[in-house]
Amino acid sequence: MFLKFKKEVTEVLEDSLNELDLDVDDLGIEEPRDIADLASTLPFSISSILGEDPSVVGEKIVAKIDLGELKYISDVKFKEPGYINFYVDEGKLRQMIFDILEEPKKFMELEDKDEKIILEHTSANPTGPLHIGHLRNALIGDTLARILERAGYSVETQYYLNDLGRQMALLLLGVRKFGLQKSGKGDHEIGELYKRSNNFVDDSDEGDIELIMQKFEQGDEDVLDELDSIVNYCFEGIQKTLSRLNIKHDQVVKESKFVEENRLSEVIDSLEPNLEESDGSLQLNFQDMDKELVLKRSDGTSVYALRDLAYHKWKNKRGSMLDILGADHKLYSKQLVKALELMDIDSPEIIIFEFVSLPEGGMSKRKGQFISADELIDKVQKAAFDEVSGKRQEKNQEWKEKIADLVARGAIRYDFIKVAPKKPIKFNIKKAVDLNEQGAPFIQYSFARATSILDNSDLGSISTQEIDSLDNERSKELLKLISKMPSELKKAAEKKRPHYFAEYVFELASKFNEFYRDVPVLQAGNANEKKARLLLVRAFKLVMEEAINILGFEAPEEM
């Protein structure tokens, strides 16, 4: 609905430019808060071309617009010193309610894009539990996948499991030395063991580690089986953690796949002219970058980069690629893109997110210094349970746990997703656990309130006339914001910025709370008003539920 309004504004402005015989690319359309529904700063930019005052140009444009021919624009006004303000048609806005009620999916989903996106995210090494840095990656990736799906793309999410390499050889050695208890959660046990192994190894173990890596490369079945059971043990734990936050991957791709299927030599071949041997190792040189990329060690074994190139080559056959990577991969990702270009493979789009650090400094799996995702979830869940127990004492244990679980999941997801990926996060566990600081419970509460109103009402039959009584300011504001859901979704999808959408959902909840306070629904002045307001609440509920689901948590009917 808002998109149609915007389209009409665009057309009107383009027509005006045609009449003035001007060719300007940027129509200067913006969404000013509270001033107008849409505005254009066109008078400023074309006044210098025409040599006239912005107000003269602006008035001229406005005067030529024929409101009678327009469906979604109800009014146009020039405003000093050079703005053209557009106002949306309120009748159309009210009609939108019926569109939502009849076909909510159609209202909220954008048209099919006929493009498949392979979105790789999380991809943490199976050397321990996920920490809150990995969580940022996983949540950006998972939320973006949900946004892109609703925006009409076909999305396949992948976890690239780095089950080879030096750190895995070291881990294998550690397991041989210390053994596995197989008692608790695999990722946490492996994490402890990995830390212990790092502390334990010295130069005398170097030979063993190299030998294990050689066996990986040769495809030694015994060693690979041994390794595989360790990797799976750890990864089961990781997946369990992810599922606690509603994160799942469509595919898990093991790095070893590309060694076993002998895909590495193809990559080497296609890069041949740019390769160079150096002390027995194999390097890729770039003309426009002075940092080379090592593909093979001098003992002939492959390094991560080579296997990753094979992975991307394979991925690219399935669709266009989107990778979520931490800021430490910035340089590497540039090299990756350049290498793929040399291989004549499409470049992946790469979203870089900055680090999550603790007040005492950076996190390290090797040193065992981090806050695990499980620890965070446990703590927030406990805080949520205490909160729910205090507020809803009459409810039973099972219900409280269920609600605490969904509130905690929302709180964590929203907390991570609301901030722009490029911002570094200094993680404050106290704030993360304080539900008053969190946006998600606020959002969920607005939904529960809407549900409560509807539960206490009987909508009865619907006719189209009653809706016209919906003309108070709060209702109109709420309607306008609801109408923007598809365009907000589109923006977040196009820019690949989940936090844009998170911001919108918060505003929507906030707007509903204002409506709730000021506009009585069940006690409305007359039957028509009551019905109209109930319809609005119902439309809000449908849109909000979808919005919350896009953010990857649950909308509780009561909490």
Place this chain on the structure above:
RNA sequence: GGGCCCGUAGCCUAGUCUGGACAAGGCGACAGCCUUCGGAGCUGUAGAUCGGGGGUUCAAAUCCCUCCGGGUCCGCCA
């Protein structure tokens, strides 16, 4: 040292890509709001040299230059 990223009220963040109308929220502080639908809510007040300086522009948090803080990368690690 070089590259990249960040710096917006006491604290956390949006806005920076695409320059426009009073810099927008949340937490905390202070003052209010339950004879109406759930107070995990709402209203109001105080609080901002948009890191500093220069430049471009009719217009700069936003673009350019420079300096200062902080982070990160510059592995035959992943």
